[in-house]
Amino acid sequence: MKRILLCVVVFLCSFQLFSQDNQINVIVIGAHPDDCDGDAGGTAIKYSQMGHNVLFVSLTNGDAGHFEKGGGALAKIRRAEAQEAGRRFGVKYIVLDNHDGELMPDLSVRMEVIRLIRQWKADVVIGPRTNDYHPDHRNTAILIQDAAYMVIVPNVAPDTPPLKRNPVFLYTQDSFQKPIPFRHDITVDISDVFDQKIYGMAAHESQFFEWLPWTSGRLDQVPESDEERLEWLANLRKPEISSAMRTSLTKWYGAEKANQAKYAESFEICEYGNQPSDEEIKRLFPMLGK
Numbered sequence: 001m002k003r004i005l006l007c008v009v010v011f012l013c014s015f016q017l018f019s020q021d022n023q024i025n026v027i028v029i030g031a032h033p034d035d036c037d038g039d040a041g042g043t044a045i046k047y048s049q050m051g052h053n054v055l056f057v058s059l060t061n062g063d064a065g066h067f068e069k070g071g072g073a074l075a076k077i078r079r080a081e082a083q084e085a086g087r088r089f090g091v092k093y094i095v096l097d098n099h100d101g102e103l104m105p106d107l108s109v110r111m112e113v114i115r116l117i118r119q120w121k122a123d124v125v126i127g128p129r130t131n132d133y134h135p136d137h138r139n140t141a142i143l144i145q146d147a148a149y150m151v152i153v154p155n156v157a158p159d160t161p162p163l164k165r166n167p168v169f170l171y172t173q174d175s176f177q178k179p180i181p182f183r184h185d186i187t188v189d190i191s192d193v194f195d196q197k198i199y200g201m202a203a204h205e206s207q208f209f210e211w212l213p214w215t216s217g218r219l220d221q222v223p224e225s226d227e228e229r230l231e232w233l234a235n236l237r238k239p240e241i242s243s244a245m246r247t248s249l250t251k252w253y254g255a256e257k258a259n260q261a262k263y264a265e266s267f268e269i270c271e272y273g274n275q276p277s278d279e280e281i282k283r284l285f286p287m288l289g290k
């Protein structure tokens with residue numbers, strides 16, 4: 001009997017190890033609580049549905065993102081919104097306590113980023129490019145790039161074990177053209193989870209239904225009911241699939257599926273970190289082709 005029990009325990013342990021080895025750990029890093037959601041929310045839902053692990057990180061607490069509220073009170077609201085968004089996306093959501101609008105690519109934040117990437121045992125790290133319009137976004141990009149090599153260096157942040165293998169670092173899509181336009185290396189078809197992505201984003205009520213409409217002079221157009229708000233947000237956030245996106249979708253999904261895709265998210269491979277082959281990309285993005 002004891003021997004049978006031991007066999008069962010060994011089997012369960014080996015299954016656990018096997019399943020952990022096959023799980024992909026993804027960390028998406030943004031400047032504000034809502035950045036990760038819009039940039040990679042659909043892809044995150046796909047990972048989550050397939051049993052992989054996604055962490056959203058906001059490097060600032062978002063305490064400047066409103067026209068009436070601010071400071072600690074706003075940070076508290078935005079942290080709660082991020083927690084609800086995390087629940088809707090099926091990801092863990094962490095909000096760091098750096099001030100919004102004041103993020104600097106300094107050593108202390110770089111160490112925080114290095115530790116988070118290591119603790120999550122990240123296979124993939126996703127963040128903005130360095131030519132974004134918002135200083136917090138630009139500095140987030142610099143912080144991620146500055147961590148890209150250091151995550152494998154044992155003597156940097158020695159209190160947190162280094163990664164044995166450098167992750168793949170990816171940029172999220174933007175429309176900035178200078179000094180160089182975004183390149184669609186990997187494009188994920190998110191058509192079947194687009195509504196869930198919008199529902200996840202809608203958890204950031206203070207942003208999508210208050211602050212952002214205020215900045216664009218549309219506050220009076222925000223509908224009252226939850227249902228109408230979701231439809232309104234979906235209409236505002238319907239991304240067009242450009243020819244470059246369609247070409248990338250065709251590479252990863254084949255022409256037939258690519259032509260059917262309505263919504264997608266693209267990523268560009270950073271020159272730092274692990275440089276994946278197409279086979280490696282298919283392993284790290286198991287939703288491609290499906």
Ligand SMILES: [Zn+2]
Nearest residue numbers: 031032035137
């Ligand atoms: Zn932002």
